[in-house]
Amino acid sequence: MTGSRGAAGLVVGVGACRDAPAEAVYTLVSGVLAELGPDAGPLLELATVEAKATEPGIVEAARLLGVGLRSWAPGVLASLATPHSSPTALAALGVPSVAEAAALAGGGELLVPKRKSGGPGPAVATCAVARRGPAGDAPEGE
Numbered sequence: 001m002t003g004s005r006g007a008a009g010l011v012v013g014v015g016a017c018r019d020a021p022a023e024a025v026y027t028l029v030s031g032v033l034a035e036l037g038p039d040a041g042p043l044l045e046l047a048t049v050e051a052k053a054t055e056p057g058i059v060e061a062a063r064l065l066g067v068g069l070r071s072w073a074p075g076v077l078a079s080l081a082t083p084h085s086s087p088t089a090l091a092a093l094g095v096p097s098v099a100e101a102a103a104l105a106g107g108g109e110l111l112v113p114k115r116k117s118g119g120p121g122p123a124v125a126t127c128a129v130a131r132r133g134p135a136g137d138a139p140e141g142e
Contacts, residue, residue: 008134009044010036010111011070013103014058015089016125022060024124028117029061032127036111041131045070047102049077051093057125070106077101084114088122099128108132 012029033043046062046069053059053071062069077095082104085096095101099114108130116123 007042007044007132009042009132010040011044011103011106011108011130011132012046013099013101013105013128013130014046014048014052014061014125015086015098015102015127016052016055016058017122018055020055020057020124022057022064024117025057025061025127026064028115028125029065029127032112032115032129036129040111040129043067044132047072047105049074049093049095049098049102052098070102072102072105076105080104083110099126103128103130106130106132 014025014029016025043065045067048058048069048071050071050073053069059069074094077097080101082097082100084100089098090096100110104110110128111131112129114126114128117125
């Protein structure tokens with residue numbers, strides 16, 4: 001299910017707390033993709049902010065899903081309009097959105113706004129899904 005940059009398909013933006021278990025990230029992402037169903041398109045990649053690109057749980061979730069992990073500079077993510085913002089992400093990473101902005105950073109439309117793992121309380125992981133059309137242009141500053 002691995003895609004390429006110019007291909008049409010789905011991009012899942014992912015955020016996670018430090019040392020989030022891969023199982024939490026994978027379960028959240030795979031559950032959202034299952035809800036969308038196969039007709040939504042192939043999964044092209046996971047995407048996140050540069051500071052989270054080496055988080056073991058995110059890296060392992062991408063491996064389990066059989067896709068690459070793309071990271072975006074905070075300035076790119078901060079420049080994108082998203083439906084939800086997080087004071088926690090802003091304070092910790094300098095971006096108002098990780099999951100939604102990372103999903104949208106390569107172009108496309110938001111299909112699934114930010115979802116959080118677990119129940120009440122702070123989320124261990126978040127994700128959002130965007131559909132990218134063919135040859136979607138990346139924003140300046142990639």
